[in-house]
Amino acid sequence: MSSDAPVGARPPAGKTFFGHPRALSTLFLTEMWERFSFYGMRAILVLYLTAAVADGGLDLGESSANAVYGTYNAMVYLMALPGGWVADRLIGARRSVLWGGVVIAAGHYVMAIPTGWSVFAGMALIVLGTGLLKPNISTMVGDLYERDSPRRDAGFSIFYMGINLGAFIAPLITGFLGEKINWHLGFGAAAVGMTFGVLQYVLGRRNLGDAGARPADPLLGADRRRALTRVGVASVVVLAVGLVLLLAGWFTVDTVVNLLTVVTVLVTVGYFTRILTDREISDTERSRMKAYVWLFLFAASFWLIYDQAGSVLNIFAADRTDRSVGGFTFPASWLQSVNPILIIIGAPLAAALWLKLGHRVSTPTKFAVGLVLNGLSFVLMAAAARAAVGGDLVSPLWLVAVYAIQVAGELSLSPVGLSATTKLAPVKYASQMLGLWFLATAVGDAIGGQVARLADTWSQPVYFLTFGLASVVLGLAAVMFTRQIRQLMAGIH
Known part of the structure; x- marks a missing residue:
């Protein structure tokens, strides 16, 4: 029976984790703590960069802070390409995850040093470490199952719950420590979280069996x-x-x-x-890649808006929302926990919907739905910003509603795009296409960081309405060209 694991690898036997290989618990917790550190730091990053020096921040302009945030996110996803190569050709996924976790933790500890330079040095380390860990821990999850195992998809679903669990908890802790006590203490909490992840990964390595133990295609000799x-x-x-x-x-x-x-x-x-x-790919594969170019552009446009939740929308939460509840003003970064909890609730519903609809709704159409919903979320933000003109504070429920619409859009595009990436990939590039999918997020975040500079010069209602309507129009255009894109997909739905 064929497997996605490297030659000689086999799923570990022994105790189980919710009916799955025990190793899944080790990888689940590693990913949970890594996402805790990532989203915990990210939730307070822009707020720290823009905070006045008297308040412990860097007093960086909103324009530059938004660009730094977008570029940081882009680099995290861009480094997944060399990170996957290092694992496949040099040291294997298991050691890549270990060293990636160590470097990530070191980056967060550097950020915890109360100096101005530490934040940028720390982010550089986190980018390098995440590039090693992020793509390769998913590879190891796949190594736990036979290719055609009915438990494989369920195992990945449990694993992704770890991602969103970490992303939900993190802002609640780092946000309180960072905004209420000291920014660098918040960064330190992210460091402690990643340390927990590394320690339990080392202690649980005996559960991993052969998963990720060797490079898939090692370079030897010369x-x-x-x-x-x-x-x-x-x-x-x-x-x-x-x-x-x-x-x-x-x-x-x-x-x-x-x-x-x-x-x-x-x-x-x-x-x-x-x-x-590449002349070695067939005409059919080249046609499918041309279709994928369009899907890639749609995805990059989606992330351009979506990932401004941690920058432009985070600043809006801090400056324009009434966060007082019973005499307590909760941290603006707490609203960053709304997205992951909505994904935890909505993901099973989206999966059931797509299963019921089957091939009646094509992949390009699902991408179009994601773009339209993403755009409508910014149209709603324009209304919220309009209500806040003149210095009035608005209800944080505006942002909750915006995030709910965005999550619906994400569930229409992100998992569907991941699936389409594997189906449209040329055989020769099958193992590299996941990195290409990460590049869509990298491009969206990099350009989005530059676009977000406009939020500091345009009026906020105009900013949100302009890019919201642009996304809606792009989504409608995607619907109009669905037939042509499906033809390029050559039989893939």
């Missing part, structure tokens, strides 16, 4: 030395560019953010060009 040399040269080039920027006086937050945005877009263009011009 090939390995050549690859490591190229990595070394690339690292030196990056450091040299940084040094040149520093000596020229151009090493500013905005310069680095703009440069990384350009790099993200160029990497994406290069990746698609490489696949579409």
